[in-house]
Every structure is written in structure tokens, then in C-alpha cells.
Amino acid sequence: MDYIAMTTGFILILIGLFGALTNRNILRMIVAFTVADTGVNLVIVGVGYMRGRTAPILDSAVAAADAVARIIDPVPQALVLTAIVIGVGVTALMLAYAYKLYEKKHTLDIAKFTELKW
Amino acid sequence: MSTIFIIMSLLLCGAMIVAGLMAVWPGRNLPIVILASGLVSLLASVQFLLLAAPDVAMTEAAIGSGLTTFLFFFVLNRVRKGTHHG
Amino acid sequence: MVSRFFVLLLLTGVGAIFVSLMFGYVPDNALNLTARYYAENTVRDTGAANIVAAIVVTFRGLDTLGEVTVLFLTAAIVGLVLAGSQQGRLRREQPAPGELLVTGTRLLVPLTLLLGVYVFVNGHLTPGGGFQGGAILASAVLMLLLADPLREFSHQLISAIESISGLVFVAIGLLGMVYAGGFLDNRILPLGTLGDLISAGAIPVIYSFIGLKVGAEFSSMMVNLSETEEP
Numbered sequence: 298m299d300y301i302a303m304t305t306g307f308i309l310i311l312i313g314l315f316g317a318l319t320n321r322n323i324l325r326m327i328v329a330f331t332v333a334d335t336g337v338n339l340v341i342v343g344v345g346y347m348r349g350r351t352a353p354i355l356d357s358a359v360a361a362a363d364a365v366a367r368i369i370d371p372v373p374q375a376l377v378l379t380a381i382v383i384g385v386g387v388t389a390l391m392l393a394y395a396y397k398l399y400e401k402k403h404t405l406d407i408a409k410f411t412e413l414k415w
Numbered sequence: 416m417s418t419i420f421i422i423m424s425l426l427l428c429g430a431m432i433v434a435g436l437m438a439v440w441p442g443r444n445l446p447i448v449i450l451a452s453g454l455v456s457l458l459a460s461v462q463f464l465l466l467a468a469p470d471v472a473m474t475e476a477a478i479g480s481g482l483t484t485f486l487f488f489f490v491l492n493r494v495r496k497g498t499h500h501g
Numbered sequence: 502m503v504s505r506f507f508v509l510l511l512l513t514g515v516g517a518i519f520v521s522l523m524f525g526y527v528p529d530n531a532l533n534l535t536a537r538y539y540a541e542n543t544v545r546d547t548g549a550a551n552i553v554a555a556i557v558v559t560f561r562g563l564d565t566l567g568e569v570t571v572l573f574l575t576a577a578i579v580g581l582v583l584a585g586s587q588q589g590r591l592r593r594e595q596p597a598p599g600e601l602l603v604t605g606t607r608l609l610v611p612l613t614l615l616l617g618v619y620v621f622v623n624g625h626l627t628p629g630g631g632f633q634g635g636a637i638l639a640s641a642v643l644m645l646l647l648a649d650p651l652r653e654f655s656h657q658l659i660s661a662i663e664s665i666s667g668l669v670f671v672a673i674g675l676l677g678m679v680y681a682g683g684f685l686d687n688r689i690l691p692l693g694t695l696g697d698l699i700s701a702g703a704i705p706v707i708y709s710f711i712g713l714k715v716g717a718e719f720s721s722m723m724v725n726l727s728e729t730e731e732p
Binding site: 298299301302304305308309312313315316317319320322324325327328329331332334335336338339342343345346350351352354369374377378381382384385388389392395396399405 | 425428435440455471474483493494
């Protein structure tokens with residue numbers, strides 16, 4: 298299952314890169330970035346998975362004494378928790394700038410923004 | 416039991432790749448593109464649950480799939496007029 | 502198309518790197534050193550049942566402080582960038598939101614708020630915590646926004662909730678330096694027994710304030726993005 302998740306994550310990263318590089322519309326590029334973001338998170342959680350173990354939450358099913366033999370690695374999960382929250386912040390920032398650009402030029406086509414070209 | 420999980424995981428991953436391709440393929444309507452990217456996040460949250468990461472699954476479902484989609488729709492609503500496809 | 506060719510070349514290169522990473526990947530059979538420490542010592546050190554919550558709030562609490570700071574900066578920059586676009590709300594003619602949405606919102610908003618509070622108060626016992634609960638609180642605000650797009654949200658209230666929770670978060674961290682082992686140490690309150698609602702020291706308190714702060718930040722982002730005028 299970890300191999301399946303990691304392969305899907307890598308494929309999603311490639312799909313997102315492809316979309317960000319080939320689309321001309323800024324909103325579509327931002328959507329492609331969020332797809333690649335999801336792929337990265339899947340890869341990291343897939344690396345932390347171990348076969349035959351359960352989630353890192355102690356309760357009646359997993360006693361604190363034998364936690365070492367029963368739970369999976371909690372560190373990648375904590376990292377991905379942070380990554381998802383930061384990801385939505387970055388997306389909101391990109392959307393705000395995209396809206397500002399639209400207000401300036403009334404278009405979202407990246408080829409029309411030529412101020413920094415020479 | 417574990418065979419069922421692996422089959423579910425394979426199905427989810429196939430659906431995620433199809434939705435991801437829909438989200439980035441040029442020439443589709445923007446609302447469909449945004450909904451497809453939300454679908455990728457939603458399927459990813461089920462996949463996180465199968466990978467024994469319930470905390471991450473909850474975060475992805477609430478934030479990645481819910482809030483992000485609505486942020487996109489708020490902006491799309493404002494720029495709808497005069498958006499060029501492509 | 503030359504550019505299309507270069508894109509495919511780049512994707513092939515990145516894909517080759519990924520394939521070699523996949524073939525070099527060997528799954529672990531036992532927990533590594535860091536994870537083993539967390540698995541063995543979380544209950545003794547923090548008293549929390551959810552190890553991920555213990556890592557996020559105490560062991561790597563400084564990361565979380567940085568994370569909510571990044572979120573605060575994002576909300577502030579979104580507000581700043583869009584500030585020019587929102588002089589006064591445009592009272593344009595809008596189709597009335599459906600009866601179903603209005604009634605459903607009236608029913609669901611209190612329940613959603615309750616669910617959000619439940620998720621972050623129980624963050625140290627069950628899956629969930631401040632970030633998830635905060636997002637659920639923000640989705641209640643989103644529902645209000647969908648049912649009545651012209652509703653005036655009090656920006657003062659949102660920013661007051663956000664600043665107060667941020668200040669309390671830092672203050673609890675500083676109290677940990679005075680009364681316990683270090684910054685953001687949760688042992689300033691008794692640890693209690695594993696599995697009780699009032700246990701795990703300061704973790705539920707810190708996570709609740711993180712939840713309020715994150716909910717206020719997401720709400721302010723959404724209100725700012727939805728309040729922009731049509732150009």
C-alpha cells in the first residue's frame with residue numbers, strides 16, 4: 298500500500314508540473330500547483346507507513362507499553378499536517394495576487410503580462 | 416482484510432490520477448477544473464485514512480478539499496467576465 | 502512546438518529521478534530513533550494519547566508557532582493586497598439564496614461550531630486538533646457567507662479573537678519557561694490520567710487557542726476574498 302501511495306504521489310507531482318508549465322491561464326496554473334502539493338503530501342505519508350501497524354494514537358486497542366511495536370512513524374504525519382496548512386496559505390496568497398493582476402489588465406492570460414520581458 | 420484495503424487503495428489511486436489529469440488538461444471549463452482538484456484532495460484524504468494517518472486525513476478533508484475549493488470559487492466568481500480560455 | 506518539447510524533456514528527467522527514488526526505497530521494519538523516542542516517552546512526558554498532537558504542540562511546538570505566524574502573515578497580506586479593491590460593499594442586485602440554503606444554514610451553523618470546538622478540545626485524545634477544528638469553524642463562517650453574501654462581518658471581532666489567542670499561545674509558552682522545563686512545556690498543569698478530557702497538561706488549552714486563531718485567520722482570508730468588488 299505504501300508503494301501504491303508513493304507511485305500515485307509521484308505521478309500527481311508530474312501531472313501538476315505538466316499543468317503548471319503548459320497552461321497559460323493563471324488560475325489553471327494555481328490549480329495545477331495544488332495538485333502537485335497533494336502529491337508531495339501523499340509521498341511523505343507513504344514513506345512513514347509500515348505494514349501491519351496502526352495509527353499513532355494510544356487507546357484501549359494500543360497500550361502505551363507496547364506502542365513501539367504497534368504504531369507507525371508519527372513524525373511524517375506531523376510534518377504533513379504543517380505542510381497542508383501552509384499550502385492553503387500559499388494558495389490564498391497566489392489567488393489574491395492573481396485577482397490583483399486581473400484587476401490591472403482584465404485578463405488572466407500569462408502571455409499578456411509583458412512588463413518584465415525584454 | 417488487507418486484500419480489500421489494497422484493492423480500495425488501487426481504485427482510489429486510479430480515480431485520483433484521472434481527476435488530476437482532468438484538473439490540468441488544457442481546454443476544460445474552469446469550474447470543472449477546480450472541482451476536479453477538490454476531488455483529488457478528497458480522494459487523497461481517504462487514501463491517508465488507509466495509510467493509518469487519521470489526523471492528516473481530517474486536515475486534508477477540511478482544509479485541502481473544502482476551504483481551498485471555496486477560495487478558488489470566490490476568485491473565479493470575480494474574474495468570470497472576460498476570462499480567456501486556454 | 503519547441504516549448505512543449507522542453508516541457509516533456511523536463512518531465513522525463515524529473516520522472517527518471519522519481520523512478521530511481523522508488524527503486525532505492527527500502528521500507529523500515531522498526532521505528533527509527535526519533536520515532537522510537539516519541540513512541541516510548543510521549544505518555545510519560547506529556548500524558549497525551551494522540552502522539553501526533555503531542556509532537557505538534559509540545560515536542561515541535563516552536564514549529565507550530567512559526568506555522569501560525571506564517572498563516573497570520575498570509576491573512577494580513579491577503580487583506581493588504583485586496584485592500585484597494587473593497588471600498589464599500591457594492592449593493593448590486595443578487596439572486597436571493599434559496600430557501601433550502603437559508604434554513605439549512607440556520608440549522609447547521611450552531612452544530613458546525615459545536616463540532617469544531619469538540620474537535621479541538623479533544624485534540625489530545627482523538628484524531629483532530631487545532632488546525633482541523635479551526636477549519637471547521639471557518640466553514641461555519643463560510644456557510645453564513647453563502648447564505649447571505651451581503652452580510653457584514655466584524656473585522657474588529659475577527660482580528661481581536663486572532664490577536665488574543667496568539668498572545669495567549671505565546672504567554673503559555675513563556676509560562677512553561679518559568680514553571681517547567683522550557684518554552685511551550687505542557688507540564689505547567691498536572692498531567693492527569695491518560696485518556697481523560699482534562700489531562701495532558703496544557704496541550705488542550707494550547708490547542709484550543711490554536712484552533713480559535715486558525716479559525717479566525719481562515720475566516721478573515723475568506724471574508725477578504727469574498728468582499729472584493731466586481732471590477
